Amino acid sequence: MSTATCARFCTPLTTKPSTVGGSTSTSSAASKLTAGNSGSVMTSSGYKKIPTNDINTEATFTFKLGGAGRTNGIGSATRGHCVASSESSDPLESDYSDEEEEEAEEQHANSTSTSTSNRSNSSSSSSLQDVNDVDGDDDVDDDDDIGDGAAAPAASVGATGDDITNDSESIEDDDGNETDDEEDEDDESSEEESSSVQTAKGVRKYHLDDYQIIKTVGTGTFGRVCLCRDRISEKYCAMKILAMTEVIRLKQIEHVKNERNILREIRHPFVISLEWSTKDDSNLYMIFDYVCGGELFTYLRNAGKFTSQTSNFYAAEIVSALEYLHSLQIVYRDLKPENLLINRDGHLKITDFGFAKKLRDRTWTLCGTPEYIAPEIIQSKGHNKAVDWWALGVLIYEMLVGYPPFYDEQPFGIYEKILSGKIEWERHMDPIAKDLIKKLLVNDRTKRLGNMKNGADDVKRHRWFKHLNWNDVYNKKLKPPILPDVHHDGDTKNFDDYPEKDWKPAKAVDQRDLQYFNDF
Numbered sequence: 001m002s003t004a005t006c007a008r009f010c011t012p013l014t015t016k017p018s019t020v021g022g023s024t025s026t027s028s029a030a031s032k033l034t035a036g037n038s039g040s041v042m043t044s045s046g047y048k049k050i051p052t053n054d055i056n057t058e059a060t061f062t063f064k065l066g067g068a069g070r071t072n073g074i075g076s077a078t079r080g081h082c083v084a085s086s087e088s089s090d091p092l093e094s095d096y097s098d099e100e101e102e103e104a105e106e107q108h109a110n111s112t113s114t115s116t117s118n119r120s121n122s123s124s125s126s127s128l129q130d131v132n133d134v135d136g137d138d139d140v141d142d143d144d145d146i147g148d149g150a151a152a153p154a155a156s157v158g159a160t161g162d163d164i165t166n167d168s169e170s171i172e173d174d175d176g177n178e179t180d181d182e183e184d185e186d187d188e189s190s191e192e193e194s195s196s197v198q199t200a201k202g203v204r205k206y207h208l209d210d211y212q213i214i215k216t217v218g219t220g221t222f223g224r225v226c227l228c229r230d231r232i233s234e235k236y237c238a239m240k241i242l243a244m245t246e247v248i249r250l251k252q253i254e255h256v257k258n259e260r261n262i263l264r265e266i267r268h269p270f271v272i273s274l275e276w277s278t279k280d281d282s283n284l285y286m287i288f289d290y291v292c293g294g295e296l297f298t299y300l301r302n303a304g305k306f307t308s309q310t311s312n313f314y315a316a317e318i319v320s321a322l323e324y325l326h327s328l329q330i331v332y333r334d335l336k337p338e339n340l341l342i343n344r345d346g347h348l349k350i351t352d353f354g355f356a357k358k359l360r361d362r363t364w365t366l367c368g369t370p371e372y373i374a375p376e377i378i379q380s381k382g383h384n385k386a387v388d389w390w391a392l393g394v395l396i397y398e399m400l401v402g403y404p405p406f407y408d409e410q411p412f413g414i415y416e417k418i419l420s421g422k423i424e425w426e427r428h429m430d431p432i433a434k435d436l437i438k439k440l441l442v443n444d445r446t447k448r449l450g451n452m453k454n455g456a457d458d459v460k461r462h463r464w465f466k467h468l469n470w471n472d473v474y475n476k477k478l479k480p481p482i483l484p485d486v487h488h489d490g491d492t493k494n495f496d497d498y499p500e501k502d503w504k505p506a507k508a509v510d511q512r513d514l515q516y517f518n519d520f
């Protein structure tokens with residue numbers, strides 16, 4: 001997660017606050033670069049699309065880049081979500097209307113046809129064609145379509161059995177009658193929201209007070225992630241705390257709701273599990289399983305590069321997860337080693353669904369009567385799952401080589417390299433892995449492995465994965481190449497230290513603003 005204070009737009013550019021194990025010192029640099037009439041603003045870590053009515057006004061971007069820097073493996077450049085704030089009174093504006101967004105994207109593409117793409121040196125890069133696509137919300141369901149009314153998160157968490165509570169003191173019995181009336185009364189007078197959730201072990205009424213915050217393990221654009229302990233189950237959890245004022249200021253309301261809604265819907269061995277989410281009048285809260293091994297990024301930077309076998313293991317688990325997400329029409333869009341956590345058992349958990357989007361059914365499928373199909377359907381202008389397969393190619397390269405395939409000190413340089421399609425190959429690189437990477441890093445997404453008619457199967461059948469039984473992958477039967485050094489489930493040694501006293505309580509938002517989060 002980055003300390004970039006820029007709002008999150010759908011250009012996942014990442015900056016890390018510090019290198020692993022180091023303490024965080026944050027310096028900030030402001031950047032003001034406009035791209036003329038392009039509808040985009042070039043920043044030191046990427047470009048941000050701006051609404052057309054903001055074009056030619058100077059949007060101000062403030063970056064906080066980590067002191068030690070989250071290096072890309074080559075030089076000193078950091079990589080971070082780039083974000084910006086523009087001065088609109090409508091906090092929902094960040095998710096531009098389809099028209100605005102398309103227009104901004106088109107203008108951007110026109111003005112940058114030879115030199116830009118929308119990626120930093122992180123791993124979900126795409127071609128110029130995809131610049132038009134990456135955040136084409138025309139392909140995305142409205143948030144209301146995602147997950148609302150679906151089973152509450154912990155219902156699915158509980159379905160796995162072991163991680164909720166069997167402590168009868170503060171959970172409801174099967175009939176939904178509370179067994180702890182006193183606690184309930186307290187809650188009603190509290191500002192916090194609580195909710196009853198069906199779990200495998202009965203109905204549990206969740207409260208924020210159930211969680212004892214222990215330590216910050218990550219920071220992000222809107223807040224932080226803390227290790228905490230569930231007083232009821234005594235299980236360690238990660239609590240993502242997002243300050244509503246920041247979410248509103250940076251116009252990320254829809255993205256945050258989107259993240260929560262998608263997380264509620266999904267359940268996969270290699271994807272982080274959302275246990276519960278709630279809010280009070282200052283913050284939004286999401287409670288996850290705590291993944292104590294830390295980020296794959298850490299291990300990769302420490303090792304320099306991974307062997308083909310190690311890379312293959314992680315790539316396989318990601319393929320399994322992407323196949324699952326795509327089967328639900330979810331495009332993840334933020335694949336990179338920073339978002340891959342290693343569990344105590346050595347298996348991966350993909351985290352940070354801040355850019356994930358639910359796609360509309362068959363947006364890209366040629367359906368209907370051919371004579372009547374509109375050109376934009378044939379051209380398939382929206383973003384799609386292909387961006388994740390591209391990112392997988394970048395990630396496999398980075399694991400094998402130690403740095404990403406498209407790198408430059410300046411973002412424009414990165415974009416040029418992505419568009420040029422030229423990749424430098426290490427002499428001794430595993431030729432079979434290289435073949436897969438080449439097939440994933442295809443600018444024409446219609447020819448990109450994973451995005452053709454056989455979907456993920458094409459990737460799974462590639463020779464690099466030939467030895468794998470994909471059921472074994474899913475069932476965690478493969479032997480993990482790295483076992484994190486942890487002494488107990490709540491161990492934080494694999495995470496950076498964050499100065500706790502820097503955290504000031506978030507300001508409460510007024511009733512009007514609170515309404516933006518009614519359905520959170």
Ligand SMILES: Nc1ncnc2c1ncn2[C@@H]1O[C@H](COP(=O)(O)OP(=O)(O)OP(=O)(O)O)[C@@H](O)[C@H]1O
Nearest residue numbers: 001002218220221225238288289290291351352354
């Ligand atoms: N479930 C978890 N277990 C352990 N650590 C976690 C967990 N979730 C997140 N983290 C840590 O916190 C960091 C930030 O989490 P995350 O990326 O979800 O936050 P974010 O606010 O979306 O970040 P950004 O602003 O960069 O998008 C992660 O990189 C990871 O180091």
